[in-house]
Amino acid sequence: MGVSGCGKSTIGRAVAERLGRPFLEGDEFHPERNVALMRAGTALTDADRWPWLDILGDALAGAGGWAVCSCSALRRAYRDHLAARIGRPLLFLHAHADRDVLLARMQARPGHFMPASLLDSQLATLEMPGEDEWCLTLPADKPVEVLVARAIDFVTTAGARPEPR
Ligand SMILES: Nc1ncnc2c1ncn2[C@@H]1O[C@H](COP(=O)(O)OP(=O)(O)O)[C@@H](O)[C@H]1O
Numbered sequence: 423m424g425v426s427g428c429g430k431s432t433i434g435r436a437v438a439e440r441l442g443r444p445f446l447e448g449d450e451f452h453p454e455r456n457v458a459l460m461r462a463g464t465a466l467t468d469a470d471r472w473p474w475l476d477i478l479g480d481a482l483a484g485a486g487g488w489a490v491c492s493c494s495a496l497r498r499a500y501r502d503h504l505a506a507r508i509g510r511p512l513l514f515l516h517a518h519a520d521r522d523v524l525l526a527r528m529q530a531r532p533g534h535f536m537p538a539s540l541l542d543s544q545l546a547t548l549e550m551p552g553e554d555e556w557c558l559t560l561p562a563d564k565p566v567e568v569l570v571a572r573a574i575d576f577v578t579t580a581g582a583r584p585e586p587r
């Protein structure tokens with residue numbers, strides 16, 4: 423999870439590959455209308471995101487066993503909605519970095535539908551995972567290899583979800 427450009431697709435794909443699990447790219451499940459809105463520089467609303475989260479949740483539920491997914495999941499309600507739809511607890515990896523790092527990455531990513539002008543709305547919508555969420559926050563400005571290693575360590579040693587504090 424995380425805002426656009428944080429590296430969730432890069433990290434998620436590598437984690438899935440190393441652990442031999444399916445990888446679902448959340449962007450690919452957006453209804454066409456959502457992609458058109460973002461391409462035009464319009465931030466998505468809750469109403470735009472619920473159907474997407476339902477489609478993505480159903481795909482994850484049908485993935486067979488557990489799977490890795492890249493999904494912005496910016497608000498707590500989105501994360502809870504996704505878990506409820508899937509009917510299983512979700513373990514989150516949150517890639518996060520300063521705005522200037524994220525902006526540079528978005529600007530250096532030619533051909534992607536998401537314009538850098540939407541970064542501020544992404545950051546304004548982001549609700550940091552709470553202590554009661556099952557989540558590892560990754561410093562997204564570190565090298566990909568470092569982040570993937572930390573993520574794999576967390577995923578493979580996580581065991582059962584701890585009781586909320
Ligand atoms: N840790 C990192 N260090 C340097 N560049 C990165 C890192 N993670 C991702 N990138 C690059 O930043 C851009 C955005 O990454 P991406 O995985 O597409 O992010 P997201 O899926 O969150 O939008 C890509 O060009 C990717 O290669």
Ligand SMILES: O=C(O)[C@H](O)[C@@H](O)[C@H](O)[C@H](O)COP(=O)(O)O
Binds near residue numbers: 426431493494495536
């Ligand atoms: O909830 C949202 O507003 C979107 O899911 C958004 O966060 C996502 O970032 C875009 O789909 C762009 O795709 P990238 O995350 O790959 O930039």
